[in-house]
Amino acid sequence: MLDLILGGARSGKSRLAERLALESGLPVTYIATSQPLDKEMAERISHHRARRPAEWALVEEPLALANVLRENAHQDRCILVDCLTLWLTNLLMLDDPLRLAEEREALLDCLATLPGRVVLVSNETGLGVVPLGELSRRYVDEAGWLHQALAERCQRVTFVMAGLPMVLKGESI
Amino acid sequence: MLDLILGGARSGKSRLAERLALESGLPVTYIATSQPLDKEMAERISHHRARRPAEWALVEEPLALANVLRENAHQDRCILVDCLTLWLTNLLMLDDPLRLAEEREALLDCLATLPGRVVLVSNETGLGVVPLGELSRRYVDEAGWLHQALAERCQRVTFVMAGLPMVLKGESI
Amino acid sequence: MLDLILGGARSGKSRLAERLALESGLPVTYIATSQPLDKEMAERISHHRARRPAEWALVEEPLALANVLRENAHQDRCILVDCLTLWLTNLLMLDDPLRLAEEREALLDCLATLPGRVVLVSNETGLGVVPLGELSRRYVDEAGWLHQALAERCQRVTFVMAGLPMVLKGESI
Numbered sequence: 001m002l003d004l005i006l007g008g009a010r011s012g013k014s015r016l017a018e019r020l021a022l023e024s025g026l027p028v029t030y031i032a033t034s035q036p037l038d039k040e041m042a043e044r045i046s047h048h049r050a051r052r053p054a055e056w057a058l059v060e061e062p063l064a065l066a067n068v069l070r071e072n073a074h075q076d077r078c079i080l081v082d083c084l085t086l087w088l089t090n091l092l093m094l095d096d097p098l099r100l101a102e103e104r105e106a107l108l109d110c111l112a113t114l115p116g117r118v119v120l121v122s123n124e125t126g127l128g129v130v131p132l133g134e135l136s137r138r139y140v141d142e143a144g145w146l147h148q149a150l151a152e153r154c155q156r157v158t159f160v161m162a163g164l165p166m167v168l169k170g171e172s173i
Numbered sequence: 174m175l176d177l178i179l180g181g182a183r184s185g186k187s188r189l190a191e192r193l194a195l196e197s198g199l200p201v202t203y204i205a206t207s208q209p210l211d212k213e214m215a216e217r218i219s220h221h222r223a224r225r226p227a228e229w230a231l232v233e234e235p236l237a238l239a240n241v242l243r244e245n246a247h248q249d250r251c252i253l254v255d256c257l258t259l260w261l262t263n264l265l266m267l268d269d270p271l272r273l274a275e276e277r278e279a280l281l282d283c284l285a286t287l288p289g290r291v292v293l294v295s296n297e298t299g300l301g302v303v304p305l306g307e308l309s310r311r312y313v314d315e316a317g318w319l320h321q322a323l324a325e326r327c328q329r330v331t332f333v334m335a336g337l338p339m340v341l342k343g344e345s346i
Numbered sequence: 347m348l349d350l351i352l353g354g355a356r357s358g359k360s361r362l363a364e365r366l367a368l369e370s371g372l373p374v375t376y377i378a379t380s381q382p383l384d385k386e387m388a389e390r391i392s393h394h395r396a397r398r399p400a401e402w403a404l405v406e407e408p409l410a411l412a413n414v415l416r417e418n419a420h421q422d423r424c425i426l427v428d429c430l431t432l433w434l435t436n437l438l439m440l441d442d443p444l445r446l447a448e449e450r451e452a453l454l455d456c457l458a459t460l461p462g463r464v465v466l467v468s469n470e471t472g473l474g475v476v477p478l479g480e481l482s483r484r485y486v487d488e489a490g491w492l493h494q495a496l497a498e499r500c501q502r503v504t505f506v507m508a509g510l511p512m513v514l515k516g517e518s519i
Contacts (some may be wrong), residue, residue: 006508008299008473010317040310124507126354127181128301128474129482136302137386144356144508151508159507161297161332162179162317162324164341168510181472183490213483300354301474309475334470334505335352335490335497337514 002111002154003119006147008127012163014048014082017121020173022053024117026078029057031068033087048082056080062090063099066106069114078117084150085123088142092135104146111153122147124159175284175327176292179320181300185336187221187255190294193346195226197290199251202230204241206260221255235263236272239279242287251290257323258296261315265308277319284326295320297332348457348500349465352493354473358509360394360428363467366519368399370463372424375403377414379433394428402426408436409445412452415460424463430496431469434488438481450492457499468493470505 003020007013021028030052036042049058061068065087073079081087091100111118126144130137151157156170165173176193180186194201203225209215222231234241238260246252254260264273284291299317303310324330329343338346349366353359367374376398382388395404407414411433419425427433437446457464472490476483497503502516511519 004508008297008301008317009303009313010321011299012317012321124300124354125302125474126300126357127470127472128298129471129477129486130355131302131304131477140302140355144354144358147508148356148358151510157508157510161341162177162320162330164324164330166339166341166512168507168512181470181474181490182476182486183472183494185490185494297473298475299473301471304475304477313475334514335350335493335503337497337503339512339514 001117001156002114003117004147004150004154004157005119005121005160006124006157007160008124011160013121013123013160015051015163016158016160016165016173017080017082017119018052020119021056021078021080021117024078026076026117027055027057028053028078028080029059029072031059031061031065031072031079031081033062033065033081033083033090035062035086035090062087063094063103065103066110069107069118070110073114073116073118075115078119079114080119081121083121083123084146085125085143088146089139092139092142100142108149108153111150120150120154122150174290175287175329176290177320177323177327177330178292178294178333179297179330180333181297184333186294186296186333188224188336189331189333189338189346190253190255190292191225193292194251194253194290197251199249199290200228200230201226201251201253202232202245204232204234204238204245204252204254206235206238206254206256206263208235208259208263235260236267236276238276239283242280242291243283246287246289246291248288251292252287253292254294256294256296257319258298258316261319262312265312265315273315281322281326284323293323293327295323347463347502348460349463350493350496350500350503351465351467351506352470352503353506354470357506359467359469359506361397361509362504362506362511362519363426363428363465364398366465367402367424367426367463370424372422372463373401373403374399374424374426375405375418377405377407377411377418377425377427379408379411379427379429379436381408381432381436408433409440409449411449412456415453415464416456419460419462419464421461424465425460426465427467429467429469430492431471431489434492435485438485438488446488454495454499457496466496466500468496
């Protein structure tokens with residue numbers, strides 16, 4: 001069962017994903033894609049970490065997401081990936097379009113065969129005026145295309161606003 | 174009964190809030206948090222004012238929102254606050270984190286005991302690429318956290334797009 | 347029957363509109379409002395064009411939208427306009443407020459009498475922090491007001507996220 005959780009900044013999307021992982025009753029592996037590049041980022045990461053149960057396994061992987069999903073997914077385990085947006089940003093920052101295309105295809109290809117429960121979290125950023133700059137535009141494009149491709153492959157897609165879920169596809173939460 | 178109305182710029186959120194206030198059948202006190210800092214802002218304010226019924230009481234308060242809510246709420250009255258986003262911006266501009274924390278706590282604390290009808294309006298701004306600059310990021314963070322905390326405390330939460338309401342929590346409109 | 351499709355960048359709104367046009371079973375006229383001002387824009391346009399059925403009639407009109415709607419609408423035809431946001435941007439770039447007001451009124455006035463099927467696509471950009479600059483603010487204001495006015499006049503309004511439709515008004519898709 002694949003869950004995709006979409007929401008804006010501070011929308012409560014991570015909290016909802018963590019609730020779903022807890023309610024699965026399965027042991028949880030948390031895949032963190034963020035890299036503590038600066039002090040602000042380090043604070044956000046430690047804020048998130050403090051909220052998570054101590055017994056959750058943690059895997060940090062900024063780029064090779066399909067690989068760690070294949071290695072860690074198991075029929076008796078719940079995998080939580082938080083978040084795809086940072087993974088995509090990490091790939092865009094490499095400035096290597098081939099690598100980006102490979103990682104994206106690998107992710108989309110592996111989803112259908114992952115056993116167990118998988119909860120994917122991603123940031124919806126396409127509903128504002130896109131700021132100037134090619135990177136912003138490419139990011140918004142890539143994120144939008146990725147979300148469409150993921151939404152086709154996931155059994156449930158949920159949009160979160162102010163901590164409240166709106167299920168766009170699949171069974172209600 | 175506490176209503177939270179969320180929506181983007183020019184989404185019709187104020188108009189919906191005003192409709193709810195009118196339909197309550199109660200006398201209305203309108204709490205305006207905006208300050209006419211420039212000509213454009215003054216025009217927006219007078220545009221909003223022209224639309225409102227003349228018999229509504231008006232209270233202008235940029236900062237001490239919990240105070241004016243406690244003073245004005247009454248079991249036979251509807252209070253309309255438009256909007257929380259500007260109140261939060263006013264507090265952020267003070268550059269006084271302690272005051273911000275105090276006002277926020279005071280607001281969240283007073284809600285449970287306010288008598289009568291209260292309609293809160295706020296701007297959803299977390300669904301775009303966050304522009305550069307620490308103030309923008311802090312604003313988006315604070316607004317998102319505030320919306321989550323308010324949504325927990327309100328009996329109904331409604332997202333407005335193109336003037337059309339989507340109820341996220343509570344009874345349909 | 348008037349359909350309004352709203353969605354963010356790369357949300358799948360054009361794809362949904364094209365699906366509705368195909369499913370109408372009617373011959374389709376596609377009204378493109380975009381102008382290939384630079385290489386990136388030309389690529390986006392050719393990407394969209396490659397996806398559309400070759401038998402669809404194409405009308406390119408950046409400004410006089412009401413005119414081409416009146417000329418092309420027919421009870422046995424489906425008109426697809428993609429997208430209103432670019433039309434509005436084209437009008438704003440003229441820096442001629444009178445022309446903008448005229449074209450907007452003409453569009454809103456003609457909708458009630460258009461025969462056949464019409465599908466309008468527009469970009470929702472009011473849910474982020476509005477970037478600095480008067481043009482960005484005016485654009486967000488104009489787009490928001492336009493969406494409210496259109497939503498009143500359309501029989502169905504649908505918000506698209508990650509390719510998934512949420513019907514805000516009218517019959518489910």
